[in-house]
Amino acid sequence: GESVGLHLPTLSVQEGDNSIINCAYSNSASDYFIWYKQESGKGPQFIIDIRSNMDKRQGQRVTVLLNKTVKHLSLQIAATQPGDSAVYFCAETSFYSGYSTLTFGKGTMLLVSP
Amino acid sequence: KAGVTQTPRYLIKTRGQQVTLSCSPISGHRSVSWYQQTPGQGLQFLFEYFSETQRNKGNFPGRFSGRQFSNSRSEMNVSTLELGDSALYLCASSFGRASGRGNEQFFGPGTRLTVL
Numbered sequence: 001g002e003s004v005g006l007h008l009p010t011l012s013v014q015e016g017d018n019s020i021i022n023c024a025y026s027n028s029a030s031d032y033f034i035w036y037k038q039e040s041g042k043g044p045q046f047i048i049d050i051r052s053n054m055d056k057r058q059g060q061r062v063t064v065l066l067n068k069t070v071k072h073l074s075l076q077i078a079a080t081q082p083g084d085s086a087v088y089f090c091a092e093t094s095f096y097s098g099y100s101t102l103t104f105g106k107g108t109m110l111l112v113s114p
Numbered sequence: 115k116a117g118v119t120q121t122p123r124y125l126i127k128t129r130g131q132q133v134t135l136s137c138s139p140i141s142g143h144r145s146v147s148w149y150q151q152t153p154g155q156g157l158q159f160l161f162e163y164f165s166e167t168q169r170n171k172g173n174f175p176g177r178f179s180g181r182q183f184s185n186s187r188s189e190m191n192v193s194t195l196e197l198g199d200s201a202l203y204l205c206a207s208s209f210g211r212a213s214g215r216g217n218e219q220f221f222g223p224g225t226r227l228t229v230l
Contacts, residue, residue: 036221043118043204043221044157089157099217100145100210101170104157 008087010109019077019112023090023105026071030092032099035064035075038107039086047075047088077110085112116140118207118222126228132193135225139186139207145169146188147219148180151202160203163188164210192227200229 013019025033031052036044050057050064050073057064063076073090087109091102119138127133139146147170148160159172163182180190186207192199206219 034218041223043206043223045221046218049218091157097170098210100147100162100164100208100219101159101172102147102149102157102206102219103159104149106156 008107008109010111012111012113013080015080015082015112015114017080019080019084019110021075021077021088021108021110023073023075023108024071025073025090025092025103025105027092027094027103028071029096030094030103032093032095033064033066033073034091034093034102035062035073036089036091036104037084037086038089044089080110080112082112082114085110118205118220120203120205120222120225122225123223124226124228126230127195128230129195129197131195132191133195133227134189134191135203135205135227137188137190137205137207137222139188139205140220143207143209143220144186145208145210145217146182146186147206147208148188148190149204149206150174151204151224152200157204160190195229197229200227202226 034049035047038044048059061078065074087107089107090105121136145164147162151157162170166182177193182188202224204224206221208217208219
């Protein structure tokens with residue numbers, strides 16, 4: 001498959017472990033944040049989102065935490081599975097762009113060993 | 115429903131040529147955004163079209179342009195190709211509403227452009 005990044009930080013975990021992927025964002029005006037998953041040869045796929053008036057949001061096996069004070073996002077994946085292996089990106093956007101302009105972080109490659 | 119489709123999937127061009135990439139959004143979506151993905155710069159926003167009008171523009175030179183048709187399909191064009199234009203070009207479609215979660219962007223698989 002295609003490589004989407006040659007200079008990405010990599011997180012290697014064992015199947016069943018919990019994974020935590022971190023992201024720092026830059027724009028104080030951003031009020032909506034999204035985590036995307038990108039598998040080889042595919043476009044980014046929505047995982048979970050969070051508005052700036054929240055500090056935590058849970059989905060199925062995933063949790064996003066937002067710390068606006070230090071402009072930090074994290075994605076927690078519970079009971080990580082080999083199918084979770086992919087590159088994960090955080091993205092920020094704002095009302096001022098009509099929520100149509102996404103600014104992406106650099107990405108983290110997650111490798112899950114069986 | 116059918117997802118976002120992009121054509122062609124792979125393209126090889128030489129420096130100085132121009133290229134046109136196509137994106138068909140999800141039915142009902144009126145907004146199409148384009149992104150460039152490279153190993154060095156990551157994912158960068160190019161521009162967004164809504165109802166045939168460019169609504170947002172990223173920080174790319176004028177060689178990069180786009181348009182949107184009345185059926186919401188979009189094309190992007192890169193003229194006078196440079197080696198650094200080699201990248202994966204992604205388009206994303208959405209309803210285009212300014213309401214955050216209601217404006218979830220769905221990405222296509224991308225067009226891999228190689229400039230020799």
